[in-house]
Amino acid sequence: MLQSKLPDVGTTIFTRMSALAAEQQALNLSQGFPDFPAPLALRTALAHHALEGHNQYAPMAGLPALREAIAGQLARHRGVRCDPDTEVTVVPGATEAIYCAITACVRPGDEVILLDPCYDSYRPAVTLAGGVPVHVPLHTPAFAPDWERIEQAISARTRLLVINSPHNPTGAVMSREDLLQLESLVTRHGLFVVSDEVYEYLVYDGRQHHSALQFEALRSRCFAVFSFGKTFGVTGWKTGYCVAPPALTAELRKVHQFVCFVAVTPVQQALADFMTREPDYPLGLAASYQHKRDLFCAALADSRFTFQPSAGSYFQLLDYSAVSASADTLLCEQWTREPGVASIPVSVFYQQPPPQRLLRFCFAKQDEQLLRAAERLCKI
Numbered sequence: 485m486l487q488s489k490l491p492d493v494g495t496t497i498f499t500r501m502s503a504l505a506a507e508q509q510a511l512n513l514s515q516g517f518p519d520f521p522a523p524l525a526l527r528t529a530l531a532h533h534a535l536e537g538h539n540q541y542a543p544m545a546g547l548p549a550l551r552e553a554i555a556g557q558l559a560r561h562r563g564v565r566c567d568p569d570t571e572v573t574v575v576p577g578a579t580e581a582i583y584c585a586i587t588a589c590v591r592p593g594d595e596v597i598l599l600d601p602c603y604d605s606y607r608p609a610v611t612l613a614g615g616v617p618v619h620v621p622l623h624t625p626a627f628a629p630d631w632e633r634i635e636q637a638i639s640a641r642t643r644l645l646v647i648n649s650p651h652n653p654t655g656a657v658m659s660r661e662d663l664l665q666l667e668s669l670v671t672r673h674g675l676f677v678v679s680d681e682v683y684e685y686l687v688y689d690g691r692q693h694h695s696a697l698q699f700e701a702l703r704s705r706c707f708a709v710f711s712f713g714k715t716f717g718v719t720g721w722k723t724g725y726c727v728a729p730p731a732l733t734a735e736l737r738k739v740h741q742f743v744c745f746v747a748v749t750p751v752q753q754a755l756a757d758f759m760t761r762e763p764d765y766p767l768g769l770a771a772s773y774q775h776k777r778d779l780f781c782a783a784l785a786d787s788r789f790t791f792q793p794s795a796g797s798y799f800q801l802l803d804y805s806a807v808s809a810s811a812d813t814l815l816c817e818q819w820t821r822e823p824g825v826a827s828i829p830v831s832v833f834y835q836q837p838p839p840q841r842l843l844r845f846c847f848a849k850q851d852e853q854l855l856r857a858a859e860r861l862c863k864i
């Protein structure tokens with residue numbers, strides 16, 4: 485028998501809940517993806533490039549035109565300068581970049597600090613590299629990092645810290661002060677950082693996204709990871725990128741070239757075209773997703789759920805303490821069947837789930853779907 489290297493891992497909660505939602509014909513607010521189409525010009529560009537015959541391998545680090553468009557976007561929207569040749573790598577999804585960055589950094593026995601609740605791919609990547617995940621909970625109710633507690637968790641073996649802002653599943657957004665604290669901490673302890681910024685453009689109520697790339701000392705030790713799936717509403721295209729200093733990028737690419745080698749060519753060409761033609765498209769996302777968040781939250785005003793409107797990402801947490809004392813994993817399944825709304829239990833993102841009773845709902849859905857879902861949730 486093959487002895488599992490990931491004995492505690494099953495099929496992801498996203499896959500399971502989307503399957504149950506389909507089986508039950510429930511409204512699927514579980515897995516995070518938009519149920520509305522991506523920009524027509526982007527889809528047309530993909531068809532064009534596939535038809536034109538751009539269907540062979542791209543360069544390992546990504547198409548130069550796309551890497552230049554990425555560098556242009558970072559300069560324009562974040563005031564960050566980077567070299568597209570030595571610091572930008574196009575990858576088949578942020579998940580792959582996270583895996584490659586962790587694999588490039590972590591040696592057997594190295595400790596990696598993960599902040600719970602944390603995205604499901606981090607821990608298995610650490611384990612497969614022979615590393616030891618050290619989970620530190622975010623501070624509730626705002627899900628802010630507790631920097632003192634994080635510092636206490638650092639040992640001589642600590643090598644890497646993974647952060648995620650805007651945050652999945654809680655919607656929390658790190659402040660500039662948080663990033664400064666992080667910068668000081670990793671500099672003092674000589675740690676590397678993976679900064680998962682896939683929801684960078686989805687921040688609400690006038691908040692700003694602070695990229696790790698905007699802090700010089702932090703940037704010098706950081707792999708910053710982004711996803712076109714989120715920014716352009718094409719999660720199924722599985723394309724993203726990693727920005728890191730040349731020495732870190734060189735190590736990331738050594739792994740990337742043997743995990744996937746390259747990202748899909750016509751997809752990269754379509755993205756390069758679209759980003760060049762509509763460089764400010766991402767700046768419109770916050771307003772349109774904030775509208776969806778507000779619509780969903782307003783329609784839940786008379787429900788028995790309690791909540792703080794999400795600060796970022798396309799996820800809204802609902803607290804069901806006033807409704808039930810059951811486990812979130814059970815309720816998710818139960819409520820997918822009746823009244824027919826699928827969500828994600830937050831406890832699965834924890835190593836040691838706290839006593840909160842929280843479900844995550846994705847509001848990247850058509851307005852009418854959000855209203856139908858809220859109407860059903862109000863009946864619970």
Ligand code: PMP
Binds near residue numbers: 577648652
């Ligand atoms: N990180 C976070 C926090 C995510 O929510 C996702 C979403 N799916 C990813 C990484 C992975 O993105 P991708 O689909 O580009 O691999």
Ligand code: GLN
Binds near residue numbers: 498499652
């Ligand atoms: N990141 C998405 C979510 O949080 C799902 C991606 C996946 O299914 N792996 O819902």
